[in-house]
Amino acid sequence: MNIVVCVSQTPDTTTKIQVGSDGKHIDPTGVKFILNPYDEFAVEEGLKLREANGGAVTLLCVGNDSAKENIRLGLAMGADKAILVKDEAKGDSFSVASQLADVLKELGPDMILFGRQSIDYDSAQMGPTVAELLDLPVITFVTNLQIDGTSIKAERDIEGGKEVVVASLPCVITAQKGLNEPRYPKLPDIMKAKSKPIEERAGTAPSLRVETVALHKPEQKGSGKVLDGTPEGVKELVRLLREEAKVI
């Protein structure tokens, strides 16, 4: 099975974010970058598919040189090789999707996996956009995946329950927590990953469809009213919720 996992580099969740001097992007100084956490579920699922069906797992990333360090984690988990499409531009989601699709057309994978969203811009649009560009079926936010020959059965969370979706290969899947437990690479795996190939290609970014015109920090809430855990405190909370917030 020819499996491609599309990965991205994101700031660590706990990193403090500062707005850069252009007022539109973050200042990367001092920001710790990691492999997008949802992509680890996608890599793990790709590895499981390879274990069950044979074949190879290729990581595909659109990004700059510094993404290599994070791609190495996926290689250490067990992916066979990686392709980095070099793009220094601060493109939009469509620009990344279109560059991924260009490479995927050539690779012709049976299965394309994504994390459900990257934790920087949280768009959740990469999987469906690539599927549309390649005219493939997509199943998003998958928590359970079964493949039998070329038939796929996947479970996904929806409001108020779960949906079971069927499709056939080739197909695009976006991985949600619950799909699997990503493995931790051991030291020998990390050493081995250093010699695995990361092929670099030049990217061609299309013009921006969506542009960030300003990035703000959200307004800090004024300090809330703090009460104590006595019967009086609880009564006062209920009064505030009724009379001030008017929510009950």
Added chain:
Amino acid sequence: MKILAYAEARDGALKKSAFEAMTAARQVASSTGGTVAAVIVGANVASLADQLGAYGVSDVITVEDNRLTEYDSGATAKAVAAVASAEGADLVVVSHSAHGKDLAPRVATKLEAGLAPDVVGIDGSGDDIRFVRPVFAGKGLAEVKINTPKKVVSIRPNVFTATTADAPATVSARNVVVDFSDADFRSKVVETKVTTGKKDVADSDIIVSGGRGLKGPENFNLVEDLAAALDAAVGASRAVVDAGWRPHSEQVGQTGKTVSPTLYVACAISGAVQHLAGMSGSKYIVAINKDKDAPIFGVADYGIVGDVFEVLPMLTQEIKAAKN
């Protein structure tokens, strides 16, 4: 500006997100000038059209096909894009719901339109219309502009509160035939497992969540009782989901669900950045925690510094009494 709002239907009924999409579309129409039409896609959905009149939308387009008894992202995207093109829509509004997240990128790509996903605010008007969306786990708010002539937005559930129009509209519904082929139905929902008797954090107005401070799954009845008194959904922090106390479907936060209810009650949740990412957009936040320095108090409108084991039973009683 011609605006097309997608009215999400499931199991023969319009979802709350459908009315929110109408509300957001009307907001743009009133600031920019223009008209709002709605599109409903499914099998036997014509009878649902009348419900949109109360939300001020008279022009309702239905696309019906027996193969759409259950959702299919490919076919639904084809239908919405076809209607948007035929109607010359400048802006398509979709909910950022489970189905909408699937649908909006496909519709945008078909229309060669830019997409602003997970939008929580719409500023400016006309050519200067800007969409506000949380980024970096809610630590930033980005204002984005869509450069393409056609635009698609998906709006975060529960933010554009569904509001009926001052003057209800008389609905005139029309059916549009979309030329589907079997190849359009390639990701078919074969089963929907509905969680019965439980509200879902993803579309609930009030959420009561519990964290590790509850000390064990057996104590979650305190959270469930308060949730029942408030007619709320039960949520959970990552720590208690990872510990197996609660199902993942209840998890609020970065690896769980992002929620924006009217009221969010965090019980014995310290407020790690990953949790705040999923709930800091709530309109009112109540925090109950023993530790007065817990980060959750930093985002709370109202806080009680106290022991959940004492506070929750009292609070449940007081709420019940207040509601009677």
